[in-house]
Amino acid sequence: MTSKPMNMVQALNSALDNLLSSDDRVILLGEDIGIDGGVFRVTDGLLAKYGAERVIDTPLVELGIVGMAIGMAIQGLRPIPEIQFQDFIYTAMDQIINQMAKIRFRSGGEYECPLVLRTPYGGGVKGGLYHSQSGESYFAHTAGLTVVTPSNPYDAKGLLVSAAQGDDPVIFLEPKRLYRTAKQEVPDDLYKIPIGKAQVLQTGNDLTFITYGSMVPTVMDTVKKNNLDADVLDLRTLVPVDKNAIMQSVQKTGRIIIVHEAPRTGGFGAEISAMITERGIDFLYAPILRVTGPDSPIPYRMEEYYAPNERRIMNAVKKVMESA
């Protein structure tokens, strides 16, 4: 297999290109994804290559983009709709919660809804409160949805391909702050990374970091810079989360720090913490700490104070290492 260095945008573009060329049932739709190539350029060049019937520039209506994609999936296609910013997904929430997530269940399994809803999420582009949100919790709490978020170009492509070739609806959250920050060698052809499996990015003995998506590089940088002897888990899939990977690490280190960008209250970190406490409290040497975004909207000018950073992560490290 040939490969080349790609950033996450290029890797996603390559995945979509492969999917379109290998399966006629694949259709892309969204705002400005065609002639403009997407506001983040993820769909660049695909309209020219596959035509307006398969790469559809839609009117400005998120619920319509999602609703149409659901109808297409029901009739046998494999749509991959895009929501321009995750912050704008909420008008489609009824379609997501009450249609997409429940098609299979409510039809007694007669109908299914295989689609991938892609959307960039999180901060890092000075977008303020309406172009920076991390809403993974809303989706993770919705039974019927699979929730995936990659943290690097290689995973982004492999996970997107798996999501698109699965049989259930997937919310695919792309950490926009990582769109162009790093390049990796990415194969030109289709390959898959399994849904539901975390990746252990580094192994260690003192403590465990559990993180995903946009915060993975922040955690890895902190771990490296401070020479921490830590397990680092990149969850990759939030639902269904990789319980085994988490519990293995919990049993080994007994000290857990969860890092995510979304607000703390009701964030996905709460679920991870609760599931660990439920089944592994005896292994714990320290309180499970969460380093997260605060319970406030993301500000524009003061954005740097929002997402977890090295200092805050190291504060947590100090606390868990001090515990007996």
Add this chain to the structure above:
Amino acid sequence: MTSKPMNMVQALNSALDNLLSSDDRVILLGEDIGIDGGVFRVTDGLLAKYGAERVIDTPLVELGIVGMAIGMAIQGLRPIPEIQFQDFIYTAMDQIINQMAKIRFRSGGEYECPLVLRTPYGGGVKGGLYHSQSGESYFAHTAGLTVVTPSNPYDAKGLLVSAAQGDDPVIFLEPKRLYRTAKQEVPDDLYKIPIGKAQVLQTGNDLTFITYGSMVPTVMDTVKKNNLDADVLDLRTLVPVDKNAIMQSVQKTGRIIIVHEAPRTGGFGAEISAMITERGIDFLYAPILRVTGPDSPIPYRMEEYYAPNERRIMNAVKKVMESA
């Protein structure tokens, strides 16, 4: 103060009646709330008493009901919109998350948005997957919203009055399964129960139940029937949750069971569990357990298998009591 026995529907009706009569700025709006008196009769008689300008039958558009209420609040009124079933709130999710919750913040405090969004939630009426949902997690994760849920008629009135007289938007979740199950002596006049304070329904030493809304009677019945020596906390407010009440009980019993009806993954129980583990792990004698609805939509014919019941709660009790 005179009082009379009321069920929750009557207590809510009494609260709305008092609020309308004591403050001209109070306006009700929603589907079928006027001439029909509301599908659950919570607004019965109020149109006749206060007129169509203040008790507004709206077209079928949840986002419009919520959006209009926000506009009214911005211009100085005190609207109390109703969503007929919580299951239908999602088309208004963008208005809730991106407008209601962020008006004060994004306008630098120039504008505010004092309103109470009432909606019946949860199962118990054989409503199947679209008339039984418990979506409190979606709101609890949204900074800017206050989330309240009463568990009995007396609280329902007192909390609704506090919510309506506050200065921030409140999501007021009414457990429909308790609408008519019990009567309590409820004062005819206005009174308030503070937002942000849990109620200790019973004190004990062996373990702590943390619950709210629709599951409170189930927990209390189980506790009584099985003579459990337990603290029972009715949270009343989910955001901001009463940390002190929770931590006090944690320190006393060290054994915690959280009970709610919403699906487990990412449910509000996860947040409670995480916040306890974060600050009180040394007090814990047992894993914090959650007894919740499963991660699936609510079925119609098999509804009885969905919500927590005595048997499941007692299973959890056995487990936490067995731990050292």
Add this chain to the structure above:
Amino acid sequence: MEQQKKEKTESEKPRYIRAYAAMVLSRTLDKKIVSAQRQGRVGFYTPTMGQEALQVGISMALEKEDYVYGYYRDVPMMLHRGVPIETIINQIMGNSADTAKGRQMPSHYTSKAMHFMSVQSPVASNLPLAAGAAYALRYLKKKSVVVTTFGDGATSTPDFHAGMNLAAVFKLPLVFVCENNGYAISLPVERQTPVEISLKAVAYGMPGVKADGMNFVEMYNAAKKAIHDARSGNGPTLIDALSYRMGPHSTSDDPSKYRTDEVKEGSDRDPLVIGEKLLISMEFADDKLLEKIRNEAIKTVDEKFDACEKIPPPDPMTAFQDVYKNMTWMLEEEVKDIL
């Protein structure tokens, strides 16, 4: 000329009789379920009484390969299209023979075999799906048309606006049928929106037609044209099917709170009475035949209802399947605690 017309009309006879029979069957079933609900044998139901003609009229104009993205009152259409009456009753019962495995509230039917998408509760959220379905079918080079139905209240929803505009922009093979029965629960259509529903089509550059939904032949003709246009690539149409909700909104509703019943069963505006008069004036039927059809309907409904009622409930495990293709570990764990 006259002769030809006569012959053509004569050849329509079985079709018209079948239409009438479906209306009668639906009405009979409707009343049976409502009375069973009062006896506590059924949990809930949304009667269709008054909307039979409009639905059967549409169904008459549909081909086998067409699809319906309908709503909770579409029993007459389903019956006419050939969905077995058992499918309806089993759904109402939520028993183990229900296509949706007892998961949905009554009136939320599914029949993939007969091209009916499963019904959801949130009003009008089937419309954007119908647009996607129409897009997909055209893309797949099928000749199918999609019909989507909804009430007058539904026209105020976001999903109506989305579905209509998308269908217009992409010129989809899709027909929108507003089953305008005058009320959205308690709200009369005049207070839902200040215009006639058919005019809403103007906003999307789509033809909007008013049709007498109480007359199955007029409805059939309106539907035929719209469906033909859709199939020929001329894009979508909105049909405002004027009718009346003769029953309560649902078995939980008491319409006396907000209206007096303007159309009574057996009156001149009852779509079944109108249908009978049409058949008689066309000389397609006489009183005897009509009587026979009615009696057969009663017999069928009673028999099938009793039989379906005896079917046991679904296995509790069914409550937790089909959330995903494969059950997640979380749900497996939860089910172990529950069952």
Add this chain to the structure above:
Amino acid sequence: MEQQKKEKTESEKPRYIRAYAAMVLSRTLDKKIVSAQRQGRVGFYTPTMGQEALQVGISMALEKEDYVYGYYRDVPMMLHRGVPIETIINQIMGNSADTAKGRQMPSHYTSKAMHFMSVQSPVASNLPLAAGAAYALRYLKKKSVVVTTFGDGATSTPDFHAGMNLAAVFKLPLVFVCENNGYAISLPVERQTPVEISLKAVAYGMPGVKADGMNFVEMYNAAKKAIHDARSGNGPTLIDALSYRMGPHSTSDDPSKYRTDEVKEGSDRDPLVIGEKLLISMEFADDKLLEKIRNEAIKTVDEKFDACEKIPPPDPMTAFQDVYKNMTWMLEEEVKDIL
């Protein structure tokens, strides 16, 4: 008669000059911000070039007690209504003098003093709020009218449909102004919807008017009528203000990907050029006066921009205030860790 008309027109002169001056000021500021953005002095901006006349035309027809629920391109309207230019620049900078305390992305203005609701990003979600505001103001017995503005792309949104229908049903004192600049980012309006925007009013039984949004006098006249109707209790109007987005969608956008610029600055279709010609033909101004206005605008913009740029950023603590009236304990705890 002639004389009277002359006098009346003459009395309009200061008003027209002020309108032109606001357009020029806005254009000058627009270009300043765009060039500052290229130099890295501003983070982001959505230029207004091309929409000055339509906005100033509306503003001319508004009274002090009226309210605007606008969107991210409404700088000319704000300036004309009397919002200090510093309010705009400070918002763009997100500095400590910004009314919204540096919390919002550039182009998301707030001015309660001048009755401008704070701007949100989700397209059109101001429309239902505007309906609620209009309802409230009428309820409070104010004589105010609410104007709400949005783009052509916004007409496809759920919020447009909701806002329009609610305004029509409740006959609200509300004017909808579609700033139809031909594009929603890359999508031309013809592909947004297959009809002229003004026709969308038909769906709500509301008057829909097309107005030449490049001509501030025509726009003023259209707005005057709509606002008068709204104020007199005759309900809402939709104005389709035909204009053109002369700049990119935003400073992040490259329009050459999807169009050639059809209206060039200084060309005959430039609303400022049209405005100049109008003033000259009415004998309200000569080249010297226009020159003076332009020079003053440059001076004002340069001075104010430089002054505002020097204002320090907000205290970090401001990032966490105003989430609620009183800070929650959770946030207090979090802030302790962050700051």
